[in-house]
Amino acid sequence: xxxxxYDIIIDINSIRFLKKRGWRxxxxxxxxxxMKQIIKFAKKNIVSILGHSNRGKxxxxxxxxxxxxxxxxxxxxxxxxxxxxxxxxxxILDTQGTNAPLLLEDGEEDKRKDPNFIKELEDINLCQxxxxxxxxxxxIKEAHTLICVVGMLTSSETIFLNKIKKNCRDKKQxxxxxxxxxxxxxxxxxxxxxxxxxxxxxxxxxxxxLINIMLN
Ligand SMILES: Nc1nc2c(ncn2[C@@H]2O[C@H](COP(=O)(O)OP(=O)(O)O)[C@@H](O)[C@H]2O)c(=O)[nH]1
Ligand SMILES: [Mg+2]
Numbered sequence: 001x002x003x004x005x006y007d008i009i010i011d012i013n014s015i016r017f018l019k020k021r022g023w024r025x026x027x028x029x030x031x032x033x034x035m036k037q038i039i040k041f042a043k044k045n046i047v048s049i050l051g052h053s054n055r056g057k058x059x060x061x062x063x064x065x066x067x068x069x070x071x072x073x074x075x076x077x078x079x080x081x082x083x084x085x086x087x088x089x090x091x092i093l094d095t096q097g098t099n100a101p102l103l104l105e106d107g108e109e110d111k112r113k114d115p116n117f118i119k120e121l122e123d124i125n126l127c128q129x130x131x132x133x134x135x136x137x138x139x140i141k142e143a144h145t146l147i148c149v150v151g152m153l154t155s156s157e158t159i160f161l162n163k164i165k166k167n168c169r170d171k172k173q174x175x176x177x178x179x180x181x182x183x184x185x186x187x188x189x190x191x192x193x194x195x196x197x198x199x200x201x202x203x204x205x206x207x208x209x210l211i212n213i214m215l216n
Contacts, residue, residue: 002058002070003078006094007031012079012135014103016127023079044084044091048139050164051149052157053097056179060149061094069094076100080135095139098132099156140164145173151182153195161199 003009009026017023047065049057058071067085076096083092102124104112111117140146148164150157161176168174178196183189 002075005069006081008082010080014127014131047145048093048143049147053100055149147175149177
């Protein structure tokens, strides 16, 4: 199971479960004491990753760090999942990712078609948005190296990147990976090139405006 790949999992599912059953912290069985010591004393370089679900975050972490982490469309990384590779001075924080399907409890799935449940679904969705916001804020603050994975730069990904850009003020290494797993044709790639150009132009305009404001 993919959970077994990580040393510690902080199972931040949704704030709506916080009061009911709390958030579980799962340690790998044979390493619990060792892990507590490492977290306490080691000054590791924190490498973390953010992005929508199924953008290849876990896959990329595995390829970059060469540690075993299973990825897959049906494998969902929990909350903040931590891996401390033995022979590297890094601590990897993998994250569940935004835009994931709603986390429903037993019985709620059957109520989906009930029109009265729609209001509840809105609240459940809001809880999940707030939870993701909490995770993002924590990761942006704590990571020394932050990797952001985007796909075809959808509007929500553009908003997400802008938010990261605004919040990464301290000396942080920021890497943006455009993982084009869903780009299948030449036409897709051409379209993507135009979108990225537009994004860069908008960024330049924003920077020039900022410089102007600072100079005046
Ligand atoms: N070959 C290949 N597969 C990828 C790449 N990025 C993601 N995948 C696959 O896409 C699926 C979702 O990736 P995953 O890392 O689990 O997404 P996450 O939810 O963002 O962590 C997995 O089956 C990955 O193996 C890539 O760059 N190349
Ligand atoms: Mg993952």
